[in-house]
Amino acid sequence: MKLVKLIANLGYGSRKDVSQMFRAGRITDPDGEVLYADDVVPHESIRIDDEPLDPAAGLILMLNKPLAVTCSRKDPGRVVYDLLPPRYNVRTPVLSSVGRLDRDTTGLLLFTDDGALLHRIISPKAQVSKVYEATLAQDLRGDEAELFASGTLLLESEKEPLAPAILEVLGPRHALLTVTEGRYHQVRRMFGATGNHVETLQRIAVGGLTLGELPLGEWRVLNTDEISLIFSGNP
Structure with a gap:
């Protein structure tokens, strides 16, 4: 996938916006060398304004949901997506919550842009606890x-x-x-x-994945081992 499309799909802007970022020299490698739209580099070697690129498609993250926040994209009040970086709301493929917690329930809420993984977690056959x-x-x-x-x-x-x-x-x-x-x-x-x-x-x-020390209202991306924990520890 071309770098312009890759970065645009991660929500950093339209392809036109990303092309302008390349021209402005904002997209570099870890050593600060300017990258160009037709370069072929590993995902982990891309920096935007000296910050690592967001995770690629296949992302799954956990949020410690606070009170009075709704698991919805459209609600008169605050929604869970407000707690994530704005660009996470316009990623392609779309990032969705894995099930829901009601407005008055706090705690562990998962998000993913991997539809197959989402359905695997919520499927009654999986019996994820x-x-x-x-x-x-x-x-x-x-x-x-x-x-x-x-x-x-x-x-x-x-x-x-x-x-x-x-x-x-x-x-x-x-x-x-x-x-x-x-x-x-x-x-x-x-x-x-x-x-x-x-x-x-x-x-x-x-499953076997716990909140741990994640502060209320904070989120983080899960690694491969943590994703595996979701399917362990079931009754």
């Missing part, structure tokens, strides 16, 4: 773990019972819940079915 940490309005009854693990819990307006889920009690009103599905507001509705209400909810892991 998601771990949520919840604080509740009322004390747990004591039978929730058995109910959630039974595979018989039928949520209101649903026709199929939920797949078995794992509840780990951390305190009277504090628990971890591991699910392998992604139904609408699933965790909140599961606790709601027991007469309880979720006050705070954070997703802390997807």
